[in-house]
Amino acid sequence: MSETRPEQEIPARSPGRPPAAAAAFSPLYRQIKSLIVESLERGEWKAGESIPSEFDLAARFQVSQGTVRKAIDELAAEHLLLRRQGKGTFVATHHEPRTRYRFLRLAPDDDGEGERAESRIVDCRRLRAPADVSRALELRSGDAVVCIRRVLSFGGVPTVIDDIWLPGNLFKGLTAESLAGYRGPLYGFFESEFGINMVRADEKLRAVAASPETAELLGAAPGAPLLQVERVSYTYGDRPVEWRRGQYLTERYHYRNRLT
Amino acid sequence: MSETRPEQEIPARSPGRPPAAAAAFSPLYRQIKSLIVESLERGEWKAGESIPSEFDLAARFQVSQGTVRKAIDELAAEHLLLRRQGKGTFVATHHEPRTRYRFLRLAPDDDGEGERAESRIVDCRRLRAPADVSRALELRSGDAVVCIRRVLSFGGVPTVIDDIWLPGNLFKGLTAESLAGYRGPLYGFFESEFGINMVRADEKLRAVAASPETAELLGAAPGAPLLQVERVSYTYGDRPVEWRRGQYLTERYHYRNRLT
DNA sequence: TAGTGGTCTAGACCACCGT
DNA sequence: CGGTGGTCTAGACCACTAA
Structure with a gap:
């Protein structure tokens, strides 16, 4: 159930030895973002449902709440997630009045x-x-x-x-x-x-x-x-x-x- | 020259007395954002030029660097500013290769x-x-x-x-x-x-x-x-x-x- | 090497929602 | 009232650029 912090995914950069290939540096919050998207792909949370709180996700991924927050910030900006203060963070859906016909211009x-x-x-x-x-x-x-x-x-x-x-x-x-x-x-x-x-x-x-x-x-x-x-x-x-x-x-x- | 922190602009909300009108709460970073836009309007910084560092702006507005950062984050997302790591933050322009013909679809x-x-x-x-x-x-x-x-x-x-x-x-x-x-x-x-x-x-x-x-x-x-x-x-x-x-x-x- | 933006953390407190 | 997201701070450290 519990997932561990994906430390290995961060390309190590020892000071004295430059990386052989120009390995793209991927900040922690982007790795967290990918993990959340994977959960969405797997259907762990369905459209319209709430996802765990930032605090819970921080515990699950072994990072600080601010790092989870930054990952969710980007996903909300891309309209994959929807934040509602006081209520939680929800999987975006085409059912709600605000987002119905979102693609009909x-x-x-x-x-x-x-x-x-x-x-x-x-x-x-x-x-x-x-x-x-x-x-x-x-x-x-x-x-x-x-x-x-x-x-x-x-x-x-x-x-x-x-x-x-x-x-x-x-x-x-x-x-x-x-x-x-x-x-x-x-x-x-x-x-x-x-x-x-x-x-x-x-x-x-x-x-x-x-x-x-x-x-x-x-x-x-x-x-x-x-x-x-x-x-x-x-x-x-x-x-x-x-x-x-x-x-x-x-x-x-x-x-x-x-x-x- | 020096500007003071715009504390007054935050609508005060005493716990016991609800505000007469539903005064919109405006977080600090949005007020900072407005101040930066006003400087752009006044032409304090011209297209293509760099604006002061986050640190300098934080000192000018008497807020933390993180608050200035969040203001600039939004302005960069709206393409009013352009960040370049290691170099500074610049006023967006239609002259550069990347942003030339930005509106020609x-x-x-x-x-x-x-x-x-x-x-x-x-x-x-x-x-x-x-x-x-x-x-x-x-x-x-x-x-x-x-x-x-x-x-x-x-x-x-x-x-x-x-x-x-x-x-x-x-x-x-x-x-x-x-x-x-x-x-x-x-x-x-x-x-x-x-x-x-x-x-x-x-x-x-x-x-x-x-x-x-x-x-x-x-x-x-x-x-x-x-x-x-x-x-x-x-x-x-x-x-x-x-x-x-x-x-x-x-x-x-x-x-x-x-x-x- | 100094200066810039970028990341990450920890903690405090505020605003909003439902019970 | 407790739980959620939202704001603000302070500090440490990393990545990138230019002199």
Whole structure:
């Protein structure tokens, strides 16, 4: 049960003898951080649950509370964990109001909160991964994937069409029926049903002309300009677990972004 | 010269008497952070220069070095400052290789580094601010603004057309000629010539059809889908100092974004 | 070697939450 | 009230840079 301080993981640097290779120096708090991420990967604490207190973790890892604190600071900054003063530290989830639709950057042009999204599943099937999808998800070409097509509407207006690919082995039992019965963000569904937490995503945006098929689903003219968003989502440990291509009607909505 | 510790700024909370209004508690390190930002606003330290050491600042503000450190931590996370171990802490600049074109999110589809941008100034004039621009820049409608139009090319291919509005009173003496003689990112130019540092920006993205005029400048077909990027840029203290609308050809380039 | 930022510790106390 | 995270301090030592 008890774990010992990972002293060995610190590359020793004797003063007189420079290291053969330029071994990267890794401070203690980063090693602790890695250990916490490993616990998240193993599912020791589930999304929405609290993790042990800083004091308990300090005892477990045989370091000071301040060192654990610095590790958790970084994980909280990366939104893997969420601190709540007086209550504890919690595993981030896509279920709570504040973090629901965290990755949906579409906002109405007039600043009102905007209607909440309604999702309609158009298609859901299992097939062998095309080359580009298997590359993005780091699968072998031909591995099974689940392929979903859905339409998001705001206030009854179809606005987004998403094509989503997921590794088949991680999403066993995912069907159009199970999807249809679910309310709320897809990533919350993935957490609850498959124990997979999306923590980060990389997107590539461009403007494209609507294909006849897409135009039909969105009630737009063929050739209308659409914002196309290709996304790879990652779970703990930078493992890619979703590839999707969204096409957004941006007549009354825009994609908001902050540069820092 | 010497400044005293701002003890008064901490809202006192006597145990027996709850505060009349819910006065926001502001920790010391945030007050220090504000003082540092004020020094940046005043231009006490210019972009690229080093600020005093943590030790010196601790003495100046009459707090411990750890408290100054935490203030600087946040400013470094927000890219207002840049730490360099063994050398000091520096005011962030758009001149250095690592931070040049920090706000340009366009990347080539094939991952090569991509040619560096060449900028061609199409137009530069002074006029009275239109209503939407004056609103974005928090000016009075009718205040003087500088209006720039330019084309960015990569490897000789026109790819971006930018329309840029700047408050006239902050950019006195800005002309097409002074712009034409400058190499490098526009924000570096603003730093050097006008002492204005862009530290943050908010963008709204959508897909639009190219107008005949835009299509002409980009060598594209009228009606071609373009990625339109509206941006408000801010300097220290969240003061908006630039509004721009970019239109990007995304045939061979895309807008990259990371979600966290 | 001196000066900078970076790490780690230990302890005190504050703010917030639930019981 | 006890337990949690949040702040602040003081001091020791490490890593990196430049003279």
